[in-house]
Amino acid sequence: xxxxxxxxxxxxxxxxxxxxxAATAQVWPSRTVQAISPFTAGSANDVVARVVLEAVSxxxxxxxxxxxxxxxxxxxxxxxxxxxAPDGYTILLNSASLSSQVALRNDLKxxxxxxxxxxxxxxxxxxxLVAAPSKGWKSVADLVAAAKAKPSDFxxxxxxxxxxxxxxxxxxRLAANIDVRHIPFRGPVEAFTEVISGRVDFYxxxxxxxxxxxxxxxxxxxxxxxxxxxxxxxxxxxxxEAGYPSAQYLFWGGxxxxxxxxxxxxxxxxxxxxKALSAPxxxxxxxxxxxxxxPMSVDEFTRFCRDDVTSxxxxxxxxxxxxxx
Numbered sequence: 001x002x003x004x005x006x007x008x009x010x011x012x013x014x015x016x017x018x019x020x021x022a023a024t025a026q027v028w029p030s031r032t033v034q035a036i037s038p039f040t041a042g043s044a045n046d047v048v049a050r051v052v053l054e055a056v057s058x059x060x061x062x063x064x065x066x067x068x069x070x071x072x073x074x075x076x077x078x079x080x081x082x083x084x085a086p087d088g089y090t091i092l093l094n095s096a097s098l099s100s101q102v103a104l105r106n107d108l109k110x111x112x113x114x115x116x117x118x119x120x121x122x123x124x125x126x127x128x129l130v131a132a133p134s135k136g137w138k139s140v141a142d143l144v145a146a147a148k149a150k151p152s153d154f155x156x157x158x159x160x161x162x163x164x165x166x167x168x169x170x171x172x173r174l175a176a177n178i179d180v181r182h183i184p185f186r187g188p189v190e191a192f193t194e195v196i197s198g199r200v201d202f203y204x205x206x207x208x209x210x211x212x213x214x215x216x217x218x219x220x221x222x223x224x225x226x227x228x229x230x231x232x233x234x235x236x237x238x239x240x241e242a243g244y245p246s247a248q249y250l251f252w253g254g255x256x257x258x259x260x261x262x263x264x265x266x267x268x269x270x271x272x273x274x275k276a277l278s279a280p281x282x283x284x285x286x287x288x289x290x291x292x293x294x295p296m297s298v299d300e301f302t303r304f305c306r307d308d309v310t311s312x313x314x315x316x317x318x319x320x321x322x323x324x325x
Contacts, residue, residue, distance in 0.1 A: 038077025045253035055276035082110035086260035103316030120273035130219040132198035140242035151179035157191035168204035168249040175247040207290035
């Protein structure tokens with residue numbers, strides 16, 4: 001075969017592949033799309049994803065059904081998606097919690113970077129640093145000074161090892177170089193109760209469930225964990241403004257397909273998710289939940305997910321967090 005004929009055939013093959021890919025994206029979704037939530041119904045990312053996917057469903061005229069598969073810190077649901085066919089009909093409600101599983105478990109049957117194709121960032125939920133008014137602190141500087149005045153006798157609460165509340169507090173501990181003892185609780189309610197009482201010194205938790213107690217004076221908000229101020233608490237400074245940029249912690253939520261999903265479908269869902277996020281009704285509902293938008297391209301979100309895993313693993317190593325079997 002002549003070089004010219006070979007080139008013609010190769011070009012024709014490329015044209016056919018491109019046309020096939022375009023046709024795949026045009027017809028997707030032609031049936032119900034299954035979205036796997038690896039946590040219980042009503043959890044933060046579960047609610048956010050349902051709000052966005054309801055809008056996407058209306059936009060595309062096809063059902064997106066959220067199915068909860070909780071357990072093992074989210075790894076059961078994540079493993080299900082990792083092993084699903086990469087045809088665009090199974091989605092993972094991805095989050096910072098799943099990045100933490102790499103550091104928390106050494107029995108994962110999937111790789112959080114290699115086995116997923118990130119699609120869209122749905123938003124970040126700032127954590128707010130709170131303490132009881134009885135402590136008398138008005139700023140992060142006050143808290144740090146108090147911690148340094150009584151080393152080994154200072155405590156922070158969390159909803160459990162590896163939780164967002166734990167990771168956010170550890171970042172502040174390392175950034176401020178303070179000697180603080182971690183007190184994990186069975187859940188956020190118990191942790192918050194102990195901080196309100198003053199028996200535990202401080203706690204990071206999502207803004208939405210903390211807001212009423214901040215407004216009624218049961219706790220004092222000292223800082224938010226994000227690089228910019230939060231919409232629900234615009235008067236509260238960030239940890240960056242407090243002088244501790246390395247204490248930033250982003251609890252985020254997003255969408256991902258199994259690795260190998262067609263890029264055309266990834267791009268289509270990305271566009272539809274961003275369209276939903278820009279709708280006034282969706283923006284208002286997410287804002288009321290304390291969710292801040294953080295738009296990213298597919299490639300930017302892919303890098304973000306990879307870097308989040310790397311950063312979380314490093315943090316776990318720095319705080320000697322021992323993985324469970």
